Amino acid sequence: MNFSHAVWLAVAFPLAGFLVNGALALWRPRAKGLVSAVGTGVLLGAFVVSVGVFLDLSRNPSAAPIIVKLWPWIPVDRLQVDMAFQVDQLSTVMLLIVTGVGGLIHLFSVGYMQEDPGYARYFSYLNLFVVFMLVLVLGASFPVMFIGWEGVGLCSYLLIGFWYNDKVNADAGKKAFIMNRIGDFGFLVAMFYIWRTFGNLDFVYVTGHAPEMLQAGGAVVTAITLFLFLGCTGKSAQIPLYTWLPDAMAGPTPVSALIHAATMVTAGVYLVARTNVLFALAPLSSLVVAGIGALTALFAATIGLRQYDIKKVLAYSTISQLGYMFLAVGTGAYVSGIFHLATHAFFKALLFLGAGSVIDTMHHAYHATHSHDDAQDMRNMGGLRQYMPWTFALMSIGTLAIAGIPPFAGFFSKDEILAAAFARGSDTPIYYLFYGMGVVTALLTAFYMARLMAMTFLGINRTGEKGRSHLHEAPWIMTGPLVVLGALSGVGGALNLPHLVGGHAALERWLEPVMAPAMRLGHLVMPEGSTEYLLVGTAVAVGVLGLYLGVRATLGRPIVPAKEAPPDVGFARVLNHKYYVDELYDALIVRPFAWLSREVLWKGVDQGLLDGAAVNGTAWALRIAGGGLRLLQTGQVGIYVVLFLAGALWILRAVIR
Amino acid sequence: MLLGPVLGLSAILFSIGVAGVLLRRNVIIVFMCVELMLNAVNLTFVAFSQLYGASGYIMVFFVMTVAAAEAAVGLAIILAIFRHKLSVDLQNINLLRG
Amino acid sequence: MTTLFYVFAALAVGSAALCILQRSPVSAALWLVSTMFSLAVIFVLLDAQFIAAIQVLVYAGAVMVLFLFVIMLLNLGHASSDMRGPSALAAAVVIVGLLSIELVTLWRYTPARLAQEISQAPAGLTDPSAIFMGGQIAQEEAAARGIVGGIAVPLFQQYLVPFEITSILLLAAIVGAVVLAKRKV
Numbered sequence: 058m059n060f061s062h063a064v065w066l067a068v069a070f071p072l073a074g075f076l077v078n079g080a081l082a083l084w085r086p087r088a089k090g091l092v093s094a095v096g097t098g099v100l101l102g103a104f105v106v107s108v109g110v111f112l113d114l115s116r117n118p119s120a121a122p123i124i125v126k127l128w129p130w131i132p133v134d135r136l137q138v139d140m141a142f143q144v145d146q147l148s149t150v151m152l153l154i155v156t157g158v159g160g161l162i163h164l165f166s167v168g169y170m171q172e173d174p175g176y177a178r179y180f181s182y183l184n185l186f187v188v189f190m191l192v193l194v195l196g197a198s199f200p201v202m203f204i205g206w207e208g209v210g211l212c213s214y215l216l217i218g219f220w221y222n223d224k225v226n227a228d229a230g231k232k233a234f235i236m237n238r239i240g241d242f243g244f245l246v247a248m249f250y251i252w253r254t255f256g257n258l259d260f261v262y263v264t265g266h267a268p269e270m271l272q273a274g275g276a277v278v279t280a281i282t283l284f285l286f287l288g289c290t291g292k293s294a295q296i297p298l299y300t301w302l303p304d305a306m307a308g309p310t311p312v313s314a315l316i317h318a319a320t321m322v323t324a325g326v327y328l329v330a331r332t333n334v335l336f337a338l339a340p341l342s343s344l345v346v347a348g349i350g351a352l353t354a355l356f357a358a359t360i361g362l363r364q365y366d367i368k369k370v371l372a373y374s375t376i377s378q379l380g381y382m383f384l385a386v387g388t389g390a391y392v393s394g395i396f397h398l399a400t401h402a403f404f405k406a407l408l409f410l411g412a413g414s415v416i417d418t419m420h421h422a423y424h425a426t427h428s429h430d431d432a433q434d435m436r437n438m439g440g441l442r443q444y445m446p447w448t449f450a451l452m453s454i455g456t457l458a459i460a461g462i463p464p465f466a467g468f469f470s471k472d473e474i475l476a477a478a479f480a481r482g483s484d485t486p487i488y489y490l491f492y493g494m495g496v497v498t499a500l501l502t503a504f505y506m507a508r509l510m511a512m513t514f515l516g517i518n519r520t521g522e523k524g525r526s527h528l529h530e531a532p533w534i535m536t537g538p539l540v541v542l543g544a545l546s547g548v549g550g551a552l553n554l555p556h557l558v559g560g561h562a563a564l565e566r567w568l569e570p571v572m573a574p575a576m577r578l579g580h581l582v583m584p585e586g587s588t589e590y591l592l593v594g595t596a597v598a599v600g601v602l603g604l605y606l607g608v609r610a611t612l613g614r615p616i617v618p619a620k621e622a623p624p625d626v627g628f629a630r631v632l633n634h635k636y637y638v639d640e641l642y643d644a645l646i647v648r649p650f651a652w653l654s655r656e657v658l659w660k661g662v663d664q665g666l667l668d669g670a671a672v673n674g675t676a677w678a679l680r681i682a683g684g685g686l687r688l689l690q691t692g693q694v695g696i697y698v699v700l701f702l703a704g705a706l707w708i709l710r711a712v713i714r
Numbered sequence: 715m716l717l718g719p720v721l722g723l724s725a726i727l728f729s730i731g732v733a734g735v736l737l738r739r740n741v742i743i744v745f746m747c748v749e750l751m752l753n754a755v756n757l758t759f760v761a762f763s764q765l766y767g768a769s770g771y772i773m774v775f776f777v778m779t780v781a782a783a784e785a786a787v788g789l790a791i792i793l794a795i796f797r798h799k800l801s802v803d804l805q806n807i808n809l810l811r812g
Numbered sequence: 813m814t815t816l817f818y819v820f821a822a823l824a825v826g827s828a829a830l831c832i833l834q835r836s837p838v839s840a841a842l843w844l845v846s847t848m849f850s851l852a853v854i855f856v857l858l859d860a861q862f863i864a865a866i867q868v869l870v871y872a873g874a875v876m877v878l879f880l881f882v883i884m885l886l887n888l889g890h891a892s893s894d895m896r897g898p899s900a901l902a903a904a905v906v907i908v909g910l911l912s913i914e915l916v917t918l919w920r921y922t923p924a925r926l927a928q929e930i931s932q933a934p935a936g937l938t939d940p941s942a943i944f945m946g947g948q949i950a951q952e953e954a955a956a957r958g959i960v961g962g963i964a965v966p967l968f969q970q971y972l973v974p975f976e977i978t979s980i981l982l983l984a985a986i987v988g989a990v991v992l993a994k995r996k997v
Contacts, residue, residue, distance in 0.1 A: 690811060691808065692807075692809060692811030694741075694804050695736075695900060699903050702735070702736070702907050703907065710914060716857070716858065720858065725915030727824065727847075729908050729911050730832060731832075732904075733904050733908045734831070736900060737832070737896055737900060737901065739896055742882065742883055743834075746831065746844050750828055750832075750844060753851055756851075756863075760855055764950075768962055768965075769966065771860060771962075772967055775863075779978050779981070781875065782870060782982075783981055785878060785879070786989040787985050787989050787992065789882045790991075793882065793885070793886070793993045794993065802886065
């Protein structure tokens with residue numbers, strides 16, 4: 058019995074937090090101190106447990122996964138699903154990320170949500186989210202993971218629509234949930250398929266028996282993986298199910314940081330990494346995954362070029378970076394995908410929380426001046442560097458990380474992904490195209506991030522005379538977590554330092570037992586020597602170029618505050634309106650569906666058929682029949698006698714025959 | 715032996731009883747026709763009893779007993795109705811009209 | 813003996829027909845009594861003397877007397893027309909017609925035919941007494957214990973429970989009749 062068996066504590070702590078905070082939200086909403094203590098305390102406890110589990114596992118790094126069985130959940134004939142957690146190298150990595158970054162974001166929220174009346178409710182939802190996310194990453198079988206999968210979708214809905222009094226926020230929550238459900242359909246179908254093929258839904262069983270039970274490249278495994286990927290596109294906001302994520306920025310900024318940057322949206326990547334052997338057996342699906350990842354990365358990056366809301370830029374940036382992760386796992390470089398997942402969690406959370414500090418300050422400024430300007434529009438910011446030096450410095454670190462500048466974390470992970478795509482191109486040439494798309498995306502990423510930093514922190518301030526005096530640095534409770542994340546973004550590359558710079562590829566070796574089934578089927582030959590230097594150089598050059606161009610282009614001409622700014626024209630307009638994809642979906646899918654629901658299903662089936670024919674119709678028919686039968690009751694005994702005798706005659710006839 | 719003709723007689727008496735029940739308006743006469751039908755059935759039982767043993771006679775015994783009880787109660791009902799309606803015409807007794 | 817049977821059969825049929833056609837209830841009752849007497853004679857001809865006796869005692873003697881009491885108590889006069897309308901006549905014709913047709917088929921059932929159909933005995937045997945053992949036993953019983961004994965022994969042995977229940981039924985009938993016919997004081 059080792060410490061890993063106590064991994065359920067990591068889930069139990071936040072669950073207790075949810076219950077306590079939920080109770081407080083109902084009966085003592087103003088007990089903010091207690092809520093803060095409980096809300097962040099349970100995360101701290103969960104993090105400690107995660108570290109303990111990690112240390113326990115690291116004593117024996119190549120051990121088999123430890124299954125901690127909690128109770129038998131579905132014992133139905135041949136379907137035996139237990140509520141069990143799987144402690145292995147991959148789940149511990151995810152565990153540390155979720156509890157660590159999550160804990161920092163909880164701390165940040167204490168400062169950010171300080172004045173919100175729904176404080177206790179917020180923390181209870183946030184704790185509940187952590188519960189479900191941990192169930193997702195710790196699940197030992199597909200159904201248990203699916204509980205977490207659905208649960209995080211639910212919490213996402215609750216938290217996006219946190220300020221539900223505004224219809225826009227509620228709609229955004231609904232949109233996220235519904236699009237996720239479309240993806241979940243894919244997950245479910247894949248689960249059914251897996252059950253039918255394997256008769257068992259445990260990860261250990263499926264990944265262990267996959268090579269022998271599935272034909273490589275066959276229709277079954279391709280179908281399974283494509284349906285799984287459909288689930289991933291929903292949860293991780295890839296084409297075609299990504300449009301919910303920018304709308305999800307309607308929620309509080311720490312929520313965007315936690316759910317829509319660091320953890321929930323990475324669930325799709327985690328799923329592919331977990332079922333790596335299935336994707337390795339289906340090269341067509343892997344191609345689809347990589348292709349959609351690359352396309353989404355490029356597509357979202359272009360949209361980010363022309364967004365003015367600071368959170369929307371970061372949202373599209375997230376979609377784009379998720380595209381990178383899927384490019385990685387689609388290429389077969391599962392470790393690189395997880396590596397980028399980790400580094401992205403660090404710097405994207407940093408960037409979002411930094412943006413949160415900025416928005417918070419802008420809110421205070423506008424609140425004090427009773428202005429109704431948009432506090433999130435970058436055209437109203439500018440020159441904040443002098444008012445918020447710490448935030449500026451830390452967000453700069455995040456920007457350098459995401460742009461892929463060494464020695465920051467993002468450089469190592471992004472470079473690995475591009476190298477893997479290039480390497481794969483040697484046996485499947487289309488991957489060269491994906492590599493190219495990745496490089497262009499890197500350029501655009503650096504560009505829009507530089508644009509963001511320039512518009513927000515550099516140049517002259519556009520907040521207005523009166524507001525300016527209220528601009529100040531964020532309190533320490535908010536800046537503290539930023540410092541930690543900044544440090545992690547800085548040194549995060551150490552997680553998987555490549556041999557090129559004398560590192561030991563620690564993450565790769567750590568995750569080797571998990572990725573082994575896929576690796577046995579096909580090993581990716583990474584470029585060496587001069588090719589490797591060339592690729593690294595290209596990546597760095599592109600990043601630097603992007604940053605320079607971004608700053609130059611943004612500060613080159615004067616920026617007008619939001620309410621006076623003219624609308625965009627031409628292609629810029631298309632980008633600003635996100636290629637009109639939402640309008641397209643609305644016309645193609647939403648409107649026909651709504652029409653179908655209203656005219657056919659509501660008026661036709663529900664009102665007409667069910668209410669009219671079935672319910673009222675039955676009543677009408679019975680009334681008519683009753684009315685008819687009533688005529689038999691004449692009260693005349695004579696008639697009764699006649700009927701009686703007729704009946705007797707009938708029976709007699711039957712008997713005599 | 716006599717079985718055939720006896721059964722035939724029973725059938726004829728039964729039919730006459732049915733006709734009477736259907737055709738008469740006076741409740742008491744209808745009742746008497748019902749008694750006639752019971753008698754016809756008794757005759758059948760007795761006829762078969764010669765072949766099948768004493769159970770036929772026993773059946774007749776019980777039929778007579780029940781007919782007597784039924785006659786008593788039925789006539790009491792008729793009396794009660796007559797007190798209210800002052801008529802024993804079948805067509806006037808229609809309080810159970812639906 | 814057969815001629816005696818036919819005479820009394822005709823009498824029974826005639827009395828019954830006249831019974832249902834009488835206008836006055838008293839006349840109808842009296843013709844019914846006549847029918848019952850004829851039937852009693854036929855019972856005797858069928859070797860059921862005890863039944864004949866109780867037919868006269870109970871049916872003709874008690875039930876019909878009760879009928880006559882009630883008729884006279886109600887003090888009905890002659891009704892003008894006591895038959896129901898043409899629709900009832902039509903219904904009666906149809907029903908009685910069908911009934912007669914069905915019952916006439918019973919004429920075919922001679923004991924031989926009956927025995928053959930029931931016990932699948934070979935067609936040669938025509939003596940019913942050889943086939944129907946029940947009747948044989950009953951006759952022996954009757955010879956041993958007397959006519960009344962022949963009925964009483966099964967009544968009080970095999971059919972004791974129905975007998976007791978019938979007595980309860982009579983009790984219920986008495987109570988019911990008294991309650992229903994009572995004048996509300």
